[in-house]
Amino acid sequence: MAKKLMKGSEAIGEAAVxxxxxxxxxxxxxxxxEIPEYMSMRxxxxxxxxxxxxxxxxxxxxxxxxxxxxxxxxxxxSSPGVSxxxxxxxxxxxxxxxxxxxxxxxxxxGLGGILPSQGDYFQATKGxxxxxFRLLVLAPWSxxxxxxxxxxxxxxxxxxxxxxxxxxxxxxxxMMEPVEFREGRLPIKPLEAKTWAATGNDGSKPRSxxxxxFLDPEALERHNVHLKEKYxxxxxxxxxxxxxxxxxxxxVLIVAYGTVARVCSTAIDELAASGVHxxxxxxxxxxxxxxxxxxxxxxxxxxxxxxxxxxxxMIEDVRLALANSKPIHFLNRMGGxxxxxxxVVDKIRAMADGRSTEVVHA
Amino acid sequence: xxxxxIMAGFGGQGILLIGKMLAYAGMREGKEVSxxxxxxxxxxxxxxxxxVVISDRPVGSPVIRSPRAVVAMNLPSxxxxxxxxxxxxxxxxxxxxxxxRPARQDVTVIEVPANEIANSLGNPRGANxxxxxxxxGATEAVSIxxxxxxxxxxxxxxxxxxxxxxxxxxxxxxIGAAHTVGAGEA
Numbered sequence: 001m002a003k004k005l006m007k008g009s010e011a012i013g014e015a016a017v018x019x020x021x022x023x024x025x026x027x028x029x030x031x032x033x034e035i036p037e038y039m040s041m042r043x044x045x046x047x048x049x050x051x052x053x054x055x056x057x058x059x060x061x062x063x064x065x066x067x068x069x070x071x072x073x074x075x076x077x078s079s080p081g082v083s084x085x086x087x088x089x090x091x092x093x094x095x096x097x098x099x100x101x102x103x104x105x106x107x108x109x110g111l112g113g114i115l116p117s118q119g120d121y122f123q124a125t126k127g128x129x130x131x132x133f134r135l136l137v138l139a140p141w142s143x144x145x146x147x148x149x150x151x152x153x154x155x156x157x158x159x160x161x162x163x164x165x166x167x168x169x170x171x172x173x174x175m176m177e178p179v180e181f182r183e184g185r186l187p188i189k190p191l192e193a194k195t196w197a198a199t200g201n202d203g204s205k206p207r208s209x210x211x212x213x214f215l216d217p218e219a220l221e222r223h224n225v226h227l228k229e230k231y232x233x234x235x236x237x238x239x240x241x242x243x244x245x246x247x248x249x250x251x252v253l254i255v256a257y258g259t260v261a262r263v264c265s266t267a268i269d270e271l272a273a274s275g276v277h278x279x280x281x282x283x284x285x286x287x288x289x290x291x292x293x294x295x296x297x298x299x300x301x302x303x304x305x306x307x308x309x310x311x312x313x314m315i316e317d318v319r320l321a322l323a324n325s326k327p328i329h330f331l332n333r334m335g336g337x338x339x340x341x342x343x344v345v346d347k348i349r350a351m352a353d354g355r356s357t358e359v360v361h362a
Numbered sequence: 363x364x365x366x367x368i369m370a371g372f373g374g375q376g377i378l379l380i381g382k383m384l385a386y387a388g389m390r391e392g393k394e395v396s397x398x399x400x401x402x403x404x405x406x407x408x409x410x411x412x413x414v415v416i417s418d419r420p421v422g423s424p425v426i427r428s429p430r431a432v433v434a435m436n437l438p439s440x441x442x443x444x445x446x447x448x449x450x451x452x453x454x455x456x457x458x459x460x461x462x463r464p465a466r467q468d469v470t471v472i473e474v475p476a477n478e479i480a481n482s483l484g485n486p487r488g489a490n491x492x493x494x495x496x497x498x499g500a501t502e503a504v505s506i507x508x509x510x511x512x513x514x515x516x517x518x519x520x521x522x523x524x525x526x527x528x529x530x531x532x533x534x535x536x537i538g539a540a541h542t543v544g545a546g547e548a
Contacts, residue, residue, distance in 0.1 A: 178395060266422030
């Protein structure tokens with residue numbers, strides 16, 4: 001199929017449709033309104049259904065019901081809206097329902113602002129809601145990758161029977177880039193029929209029950225162990241990352257994800273032109289986090305720079321990966337302000353001549 | 363080689379549209395492109411701008427702090443982006459609506475009476491096309507023929523405005539070509 005120039009939000013919507021998602025439930029919030037807008041136009045063309053719910057709480061519970069019927073389903077929102085969906089996401093994880101959730105992050109906390117941020121890293125990877133569950137979290141750095149990861153997300157959700165979160169920022173949602181949708185794409189996982197789905201019953205098989213309530217503690221513990229085993233398989237099999245500039249010697253290793261990593265790649269290219277070589281590991285999966293890749297790449301560097309649009313969240317996973325083996329420096333912007341390539345270049349130069357101090361956690 | 367430009371003006375001047383046309387034509391030529399709009403609260407009735415990157419290799423940062431070129435369609439846009447143009451770069455300004463000359467001495471300044479030209483063509487809404495043409499004439503970031511094709515497709519539903527917009531594009535191109543600054547940086 002020929003390349004099309006698409007907004008990230010539209011590409012996310014089209015990718016979902018091409019992955020067989022025919023049901024979308026959502027509630028408007030900037031900067032991701034083009035996703036529901038696109039789905040409201042596109043889904044009727046394929047016999048699907050778009051519902052603008054009365055709230056995020058309602059949309060996320062509609063998602064629960066529709067996923068229980070075995071259909072491929074999606075919702076999208078932005079930071080404050082995702083918080084409102086958090087309770088249902090815990091139930092979805094508990095009931096092992098495959099859904100795809102897109103969070104196009106905006107600056108917070110609270111209502112915050114509408115411009116790009118990476119302030120929801122903790123929420124996405126550590127503490128979405130109550131209980132003891134994990135989401136698979138995929139973080140695209142381009143419009144093409146957003147489309148690819150959304151399609152993968154549906155396969156991964158079905159395979160693991162678990163919610164998958166695609167975590168982008170306002171830049172990914174708003175910018176236009178060329179996108180190509182591969183024809184004849186095959187699932188990235190072997191997928192079985194959804195015999196667990198509640199699709200009506202004529203008495204010829206046991207009833208399917210979609211539920212996250214386990215009042216018997218022994219049964220609930222067995223369920224917890226089962227879920228943990230699933231998360232362990234994700235950690236073993238689903239880690240994704242991209243290396244940039246690791247084919248040469250480098251003094252500093254950058255760790256950054258999403259569009260911030262794009263900005264860093266330009267800084268790395270500019271520095272290389274002046275003879276300063278910097279490497280980068282870009283986590284594509286935030287859970288599972290590429291601890292080993294970061295550790296191995298950092299072993300070749302004298303120090304590490306983490307760049308984020310937050311007060312410092314992913315940096316904690318980098319610290320876990322490095323276990324105090326290397327000094328870590330930090331560069332960030334917040335509130336919807338962006339890190340520029342020049343700022344990354346300046347920070348790298350400051351690290352080289354001792355003007356930057358490492359981050360010390362008490 | 364990379365060309366990058368920030369195009370800015372009032373909401374309603376068609377700034378985001380000419381940026382999209384530029385990106386689309388670049389993609390058609392086999393280039394890597396990105397188009398990034400401002401989407402802050404200032405868009406509601408205020409100023410609008412977009413950043414377009416056209417490159418021979420995958421686009422790194424879609425955010426450009428010091429663009430190689432700025433197209434300023436009104437005074438607030440000139441005030442905001444004039445300091446950001448990369449030294450040696452290009453500053454096109456809409457002299458129909460901007461009553462001061464840019465102060466920068468280290469960039470190529472091109473005066474484009476975009477609204478006057480558009481009005482003289484009987485197409486007052488075509489000032490954006492004049493500006494896009496001038497940018498193309500000065501940089502050859504993409505070929506004008508490719509943009510003409512995109513104009514035909516963009517306005518396919520309104521065939522009455524196709525030729526007048528192409529004329530506006532070509533008039534702008536003549537102004538820009540008189541100040542050619544050459545292809546983008548490696």
